[in-house]
Amino acid sequence: MKFRTILIAAAALAAPIAAIAPAHADGGIFVGVNQGSIAVGGFDTVSYFQGDGVPVKGDARFTVQYMDAEWRFSSQANADAFKENPAAYAPQFGGHCAWAMSRGSLAPGDPQVYKLVDGKLYLNVNKQVQSMWLKDIPGFIAKANVAWKNIPTGQRFGD
Template identity: 50%
Template sequence: MVSRLIRHAGVLTLAAIGLQAAPALAKDAPVYTGTFSRTAVDGYDAVAFFTQQQPVKGDKRYSLEWNGAEWRFASAENRDRFAAAPEKYAPQYGGYCAWAVSQGYTASGDPRHWKLVDGKLYLNYDAEVQKKWEQDIPGFIAKADRNWPAVLGK
């Protein structure tokens, strides 16, 4: 009975902490890192999308700080490439979903749903959203470009 009460008290404490932290996390940052995280692109190597044409998980040993987030890479070489030209490799719209930004709001970008367009990396929320985005990529990019970064203040 006592262990059950302790377990319930722990759950209630964690819930209270989460509710207090939620308003602090509500404001969108320039780089999407997820709730309770500082890791960009969900820990995937942003350079690998360009060099290996696929998502590759980064390694904490090869990380750096840029634009308020921790970026992880699969190798020291990729980390150094990113450090030399982060704007070239970082996903557009801070890694938020490109389609959502085109619609005037933000949603998380998932590195498993990505596309390189004209040498730039775009992420989408999921496969369903990516299918919508692929129906008019140039049009949605133009809309998202107009909305970015003002959409962060909404």
Template identity: 85%
Template sequence: MKFRTLLIAAAAITAPLALTSAPVLADGGIFVGVNQGNVAVGGFDTVSYFQGDGVPVKGDARYTVEYMDAEWHFSSQANADAFKENPAAYAPQYGGHCAWAMSRGSLAPGDPQVYKLVDGKLYLNVNKQVQQMWLKDIPGFIAKANAAWPTIPEGKRFGD
């Protein structure tokens, strides 16, 4: 049990440091990942999080929307059109960075497969261990992250 606690603590401590060694931001501050070029949210269709059973699906480069200096891929033209109509409704909070790390004023990569919809908004976490901590006080962490987000320098954030 102690080893598991230490492992979770190590993940929590190192998560905000994950960005220090790799260029992972598009010019507009959308987290685009290390090996994804300029593709937001790892190429996942952000509209799909809000449909059906809420399980995200990978987008297809045939249905690409340019938004905030990043490419957003969608699984259908209908989803691409829905995003174009209201990108703020579908884009993840904090530019796709980890919501828990943001609650501590840090940028860490959000994993598009470790997510939670809260009050109609998409939040990503860096990994499942961090998400378990975040789930213990979602409203508190969101309040802290919302306060920290404006302190991130221009060029590293979006959605103001």
């Protein structure tokens, strides 16, 4: 079973480049092909930081355009909070998987596989990868911060 988990993680990290649509180079927001230009799979990023921290889907009635992506929110109040300070609510590494980024790779973040750390939102590609990431969150974040700065702008998408 352990070998299968490793294979799943390797496959998850090997395939994502083909599944990524444009974002900005100055922090790039991952928007998957299946969601067009909708950021974070349509989830309300403010909702991660409220109440029990369980994200909710946004509603097309409450949208904000930010970094060439459409961000959806569950209420006008959440949309307004995001407009006031998008950096406070946007996921780190443009919504790419934090563990993959710690290894210098781009992989799509799953908006339902996440962790809030020191007031910041981090996504992982799947639960198997997240279980590895949880073993050394501070170490992986430090490595990912360095790797994110070193991703060539042409690979950060949307230059």
